Amino acid sequence: MLALVWATARLEPARVGILLMSEVLVGVVSSVLLADESMTATQIAGAVLLVAVGLLDALSG
Numbered sequence: 001m002l003a004l005v006w007a008t009a010r011l012e013p014a015r016v017g018i019l020l021m022s023e024v025l026v027g028v029v030s031s032v033l034l035a036d037e038s039m040t041a042t043q044i045a046g047a048v049l050l051v052a053v054g055l056l057d058a059l060s061g
Contacts, residue, residue: 014058021054 008016025047032039 012058014054018054018058021050025051 004019007019011019028039028043028047031037
C-alpha cells in the first residue's frame with residue numbers, strides 16, 4: 001500500500017490506472033492457480049477488455 005501511494009504521487013494518472021487494474025488481474029489469476037477456482041470465457045474476455053481499456057487510455061493521453 002505504501003508503494004502504491006508513493007507511485008500515485010509520481011506517475012501519470014493513466015499509468016496509475018493500469019497499475020490498479022493489473023492488481024485485480026493478478027488477484028484473479030492467483031485465485032485460479034492457488035485456490036483451484038475455474039475461469040470462464042466470459043471472465044477471460046472481461047480481463048482482456050479491462051487491460052485494453054487501460055492501455056488505450058494510457059496511449060491516448
